[in-house]
Amino acid sequence: MQSVCVMGLGYIGLPTGSFLATKGYRVYGVDVRADVVASINEGRLPIVEPDLDILLKSAVNSGNLTAALEPQAADVFILAVPTPFLADGSDTPTPDLSYVEAATGAIAPVLAAGNLVILESTSPVGTTERVADFIGRERPDLLGREGLKVHVAHCPERVLPGRILLELVENDRVVGGVDPESTDRAVEFYREFVRGEVLGTDCRSAELSKLVENAFRDVNIAFANELSMVCESVGINVWDVIRLANRHPRVSVLQPGAGVGGHCIAVDPWFIVSSAPEITPLIRTARSVNDGKSRWVLERILERASRFREPKIACLGLAFKPDIDDLRQSPALEIARGLIAVHGERVMCVEPNLESFDGLPLTPLSDALQQADIVAVLVAHRPFRELDAALLEEKVLIDAAGVFRV
Numbered sequence: 001m002q003s004v005c006v007m008g009l010g011y012i013g014l015p016t017g018s019f020l021a022t023k024g025y026r027v028y029g030v031d032v033r034a035d036v037v038a039s040i041n042e043g044r045l046p047i048v049e050p051d052l053d054i055l056l057k058s059a060v061n062s063g064n065l066t067a068a069l070e071p072q073a074a075d076v077f078i079l080a081v082p083t084p085f086l087a088d089g090s091d092t093p094t095p096d097l098s099y100v101e102a103a104t105g106a107i108a109p110v111l112a113a114g115n116l117v118i119l120e121s122t123s124p125v126g127t128t129e130r131v132a133d134f135i136g137r138e139r140p141d142l143l144g145r146e147g148l149k150v151h152v153a154h155c156p157e158r159v160l161p162g163r164i165l166l167e168l169v170e171n172d173r174v175v176g177g178v179d180p181e182s183t184d185r186a187v188e189f190y191r192e193f194v195r196g197e198v199l200g201t202d203c204r205s206a207e208l209s210k211l212v213e214n215a216f217r218d219v220n221i222a223f224a225n226e227l228s229m230v231c232e233s234v235g236i237n238v239w240d241v242i243r244l245a246n247r248h249p250r251v252s253v254l255q256p257g258a259g260v261g262g263h264c265i266a267v268d269p270w271f272i273v274s275s276a277p278e279i280t281p282l283i284r285t286a287r288s289v290n291d292g293k294s295r296w297v298l299e300r301i302l303e304r305a306s307r308f309r310e311p312k313i314a315c316l317g318l319a320f321k322p323d324i325d326d327l328r329q330s331p332a333l334e335i336a337r338g339l340i341a342v343h344g345e346r347v348m349c350v351e352p353n354l355e356s357f358d359g360l361p362l363t364p365l366s367d368a369l370q371q372a373d374i375v376a377v378l379v380a381h382r383p384f385r386e387l388d389a390a391l392l393e394e395k396v397l398i399d400a401a402g403v404f405r406v
């Protein structure tokens with residue numbers, strides 16, 4: 001069985017490494033954070049994801065998964081590090097490839113001829129070729145007459161947080177190498193453990209196909225968000241309108257919400273825009289509609305609050321989507337912070353997926369509901385979906401997440 005070195009033990013690298021270890025691969029997990037490494041070696045999960053705790057424990061107990069700060073020699077290297085954009089304030093954000101570069105730099109000294117390097121991080125077009133070029137520069141001894149003696153491919157991760165373990169195995173995968181041999185090697189590797197189809201292509205097509213998936217979703221959510229604001233302005237229930245329109249056999253409108261968050265859909269469309277800024281008005285506009293939706297929700301809550309002398313406001317949900325604990329680029333958190341900036345301690349934040357959160361006190365759901373004049377439902381977490389609507393009868397309700405469909 002091959003050995004695999006996984007660079008980055010976050011939402012993608014950790015489930016992938018744990019899964020491969022339970023399938024018998026010898027997995028070396030690498031992360032720059034000492035606390036993450038320690039927690040994994042103790043079999044403790046540093047993130048929230050259904051069933052991953054059990055998988056991690058069995059991976060660690062089998063002896064097939066060990067975590068460390070530095071990589072070591074292996075047959076396959078998987079790069080699963082963040083690819084955010086630079087917060088440089090420009091109106092077209094620039095992709096930040098520093099984590100990919102750092103991970104490639106870290107594995108370069110331990111690479112050997114015949115190894116397979118796979119970039120799983122969602123990346124702008126051209127990144128996989130940059131990884132191969134970088135390896136060639138760092139390790140000229142691995143450059144033969146035929147080119148690089150290491151195979152390099154892109155296989156973008158496609159898993160949905162909350163369903164990672166299932167989707168890791170069941171989803172079809174797109175694999176594109178820097179040359180046909182790299183594609184074949186990587187396709188072969190994924191076919192060993194993926195039940196979905198593994199589709200071979202070139203690395204640039206693989207990179208763009210992943211960006212297209214997330215940009216497609218962003219544009220469609222923007223449509224739903226714009227529609228929700230139109231409906232509000234003309235006094236129509238948006239949830240009813242979408243339900244009715246979706247009865248058409250070729251229409252499938254997505255759900256409006258408090259905005260689009262997370263580290264994927266709110267980021268990846270910019271990788272397309274930044275590569276062709278002059279010809280991407282639609283993708284750019286979708287981003288601004290979705291970002292604008294959070295501000296619109298905040299303004300609506302503030303407007304309702306202005307009718308009270310000392311309003312108590314309950315924010316239900318802080319995460320970027322239902323039933324997870326991930327607060328990265330969360331519209332709900334941004335809205336809660338905007339409310340706190342105006343109403344301070346009168347704002348109560350409820351986040352059932354977190355025990356505590358730095359700098360923002362959390363209030364139990366029942367306490368918040370009891371005290372609040374205004375209830376803003378920002379995320380459709382399960383405990384909120386199970387609420388008895390009668391509890392809210394006396395409250396001003398702003399349901400951005402569509403839990404009560406009002």
Ligand code: SAJ
Nearest residue numbers: 157158159160213214254255257260261262264265320321
């Ligand atoms: N959202 C809406 N309305 C909807 C659907 C989603 O407002 O109808 C919001 C969510 O509340 C959230 C955001 O969009 O704030 C994104 O949530 P999501 O569940 O659609 O997607 P992510 O970001 O968790 O994961 C996406 C997935 N991509 C697609 O569905 C095309 C996942 O498969 C990718 O692997 C992941 O991005 C990634 O890592 O790129």
